[in-house]
Amino acid sequence: MLIKDNFDEALKISESTNELLSHYQIPPSPVNYSVIYLYVSKRNEKLTAELDRHIQSYQEIDLTFIESLFEKYISNSHAIETQILAPIEKSLTSTLAKINEQVDSDKVVASNLKKAEKALSQHEYQKSMQNIVAFLMKSIATSQQQHNDLSLELTRACGEVSFLKSKLEAARHEAIIDSLTGLFNRRGCDTKLQALDIEQVHSSLAIDIDHFKNINDQFGHFIGDKVIQRIAKVIKATISEQDIAVRFGGEEFVVVMVNKTMTQAYEVAEKIRLAIAGLTLKQRDSKAYLPKISVSIGIAERQDELNWTALFEQADTALYQAKSNGRNKSVCL
Secondary structure, three states: OHHHHHHHHHHHHHHHHHHHHHHOOOOOOHHHHHHHHHHHHOOOHHHHHHHHHHHHHHOOOOHHHHHHHHHHHHOOHHHHHHHHHHHHHHHHHHHHHHHHHHHHHHHHHHHHHHHHHHHHOOOHHHHHHHHHHHHHHHHHHHHHHHHHHHHHHHHHHHHHHHHHHHHHHHHHHHHHEOOOOOOEOHHHHHHHHOOOOOOOOEEEEEEEEOOHHHHHHHHOHHHHHHHHHHHHHHHHHHOOOOOEEEEEEOOEEEEEEEOOOHHHHHHHHHHHHHHHHOOOOEOOOOOOEOOOOOEEEEEEEOOOOOOHHHHHHHHHHHHHHHHHOOOOOEEEO
């Protein structure tokens, strides 16, 4: 009965979702279906309440509003995983376990019936009972086959859900990582900053490659990208695991020095600057050496009245001073 209840509940939600889509003449696209599915199943209270208010006010559901609900409550990959995939996976796993229990029970019954059939076959006058046993055995065999088929389908479904979860995790990772350098991008930086206590002592480095346009103009963007990758590698190797390295755009980098004073941040900045100045870069095909690469670095420490944006702006101001003072320098503000 528990198995049937699980399937009945799933079918009921699915049927109600399709009915509501049909009632409001909404195409059953993945976006539309996922919003209405969550509404019908009441798995997201805020989404349900907002959609209820919209229906009461306008007596209809327009596609623009559904898209806004999807962006607000579902588009985040974590929301999709926790509100849709995780419940589905849990339901599938639970149902699969119950079906497997039923299959085991069927096997026991079938074994007992075979023993009964063997015993009855020794007595000619028990033909009618043998027919009953044979009928029961045939029914059990059919039931076993149905359960096995369903178990196989559910196993495949569980595999698909697991695959989707892995794809979501990969997409989540790609969304916060710069593909060229492997450092965090701006979105990744914002995500990491949310986990920090801004009231603690933090410093920031603003790093810019000197005369980078000349490298692109003289050697091309492919070599320019290789230079960016090499500098990113130096930055990553120099900072601690707690610090946050970010490719802020183009040839610009930001490093959040977690729980480090400006003095400590300056020491790290100088290690980065000197390591980059000491690089010897050579083109693989032509064997020609590139001109020496240098970076300018601005350093700022968070003050009581500063937020993250203000901290980065101060570090950027210090970077501008380093550029103005001849480049290849680390300047504190």
